[in-house]
Amino acid sequence: MKRTLILIMALAAFAACSPQTFSIRLDKRQKLDGIDIAGKSVSVFCTGEDPETSAVAMSIAEGFASALEADYFDGETGIRLFAVDSIALSTESLLSLVVETGSDVVFLFVPKLKPSELVPNGGKNGRSYPVNLHLYAYDSLGEDSVKHFQGTSSFVEPDPDAGITEGGLKAAEGIGAAAAVRFLSKWNTEQYSFYYVSSMRTAWDEATEAVSKLDWKEAIEKWMSLLDSKGVLVRSALEYNIAAALHLSGSNSLALKWLEVSEKDATMSLQPGLRKRIEAEL
Numbered sequence: 001m002k003r004t005l006i007l008i009m010a011l012a013a014f015a016a017c018s019p020q021t022f023s024i025r026l027d028k029r030q031k032l033d034g035i036d037i038a039g040k041s042v043s044v045f046c047t048g049e050d051p052e053t054s055a056v057a058m059s060i061a062e063g064f065a066s067a068l069e070a071d072y073f074d075g076e077t078g079i080r081l082f083a084v085d086s087i088a089l090s091t092e093s094l095l096s097l098v099v100e101t102g103s104d105v106v107f108l109f110v111p112k113l114k115p116s117e118l119v120p121n122g123g124k125n126g127r128s129y130p131v132n133l134h135l136y137a138y139d140s141l142g143e144d145s146v147k148h149f150q151g152t153s154s155f156v157e158p159d160p161d162a163g164i165t166e167g168g169l170k171a172a173e174g175i176g177a178a179a180a181v182r183f184l185s186k187w188n189t190e191q192y193s194f195y196y197v198s199s200m201r202t203a204w205d206e207a208t209e210a211v212s213k214l215d216w217k218e219a220i221e222k223w224m225s226l227l228d229s230k231g232v233l234v235r236s237a238l239e240y241n242i243a244a245a246l247h248l249s250g251s252n253s254l255a256l257k258w259l260e261v262s263e264k265d266a267t268m269s270l271q272p273g274l275r276k277r278i279e280a281e282l
Contacts, residue, residue: 019195019237021270024211026248030186031281034147035137037072037183039250040104043080045097047087047110052164056155057111058083059169060133063176064107071184091146094138108136109176118160127160129168135179153178193270194244195237201226207241216245236266244274252281 029038046061048054058081065079072078080101087093087108097106114130135149153175157168164172194211197204207222223238223245239262246255256278263271 019197019233019268021193022196022208023191023193025189025191026214027187028190030188032183032186035105035139035142035183037068037105037139038185040139040141041102042068042078042105042107043082043097043101043103045082045084045087045106045108047084047108049112053111053113054083055169056113056129056131056164056172057109059172060111060131060176060179061107061109063173064109064180065176066173067177067180068183089136089146091138091144094136094146095140098138098140104141105137105139109179110134110136111175116157119156121156121158124158125160127157127168128154129157129164129172130154131172131175133175133179149179149182151179192244192248194241195268195270197234197237211245214248216249220245232266233268236262236268239265240268240270240274243278247274247278247281252278256282 031038042065044061044065046054046057048057061081065081069075069078080103082101087097089108089110094106094108097108098104111134112132114132116127116129118125119128120126131153133151133153137147137149138145139147155168155171155175157164157171159165159167194208196208203222203225207219210216210219210222220242223241226238227235229235229238239258243255243258243262246252246258256275259271259275259278262268263275
């Protein structure tokens with residue numbers, strides 16, 4: 001999640017104890033269909049029918065992992081790579097990899113190399129290697145089934161008289177990077193609103209400042225400290241704010257519980273929209 005703009009607080013001319021609202025605009029990562037790896041641990045496996053194909057498979061896996069790490073891990077190493085001699089392509093076998101690694105999601109690359117052919121390469125000849133690529137994915141937090149993706153691609157070995165050298169393996173990483181595209185983040189800009197009460201209690205202002213920094217933990221702590229309010233509207237507003245912050249931090253089940261408490265205390269205009277957003281992600 002990324003903040004794009006903090007809107008100026010829209011405080012109406014109400015009494016000091018009445019809940020008012022302010023809004024922020026966020027770039028929010030959208031949930032992907034099929035395999036969604038946001039917030040999950042990931043391992044990538046590869047296998048090949050011979051040493052040359054196995055080396056290509058590892059390069060493809062490296063390119064794939066690097067692309068995902070650039071998106072989900074800010075470029076830091078966050079995905080483990082493993083080479084396996086062979087593996088049965090079944091839900092049970094990929095589930096065993098989940099158990100073995102402790103990862104939420106596992107990917108398995110199985111490339112098939114086709115006969116190479118000479119091609120022009122920067123004014124010289126190179127050797128193009130077509131690849132029939134199979135990618136299997138299992139999300140232990142999603143559907144209990146293996147997803148299978150298949151496609152064809154190729155990479156160019158710059159030395160046509162050698163086997164597959166380091167230059168060719170480096171080129172093969174591009175196949176993995178291309179395969180990662182379907183799993184990369186998609187972002188939408190969305191507006192979220194919160195309640196605010198103008199008072200002498202600085203916790204309201206500190207919570208609003210935490211929201212501006214997308215520090216949901218700090219904002220929740222400040223709103224929690226104000227829950228002793230005797231005003232039912234103010235208490236409902238605080239409970240709504242806590243629910244919204246929990247939703248934005250990914251804790252949707254707990255967010256729904258807080259929203260239900262808010263709705264029980266009082267009916268407020270922002271509640272239906274937040275409920276719809278939470279339920280869409282449960």
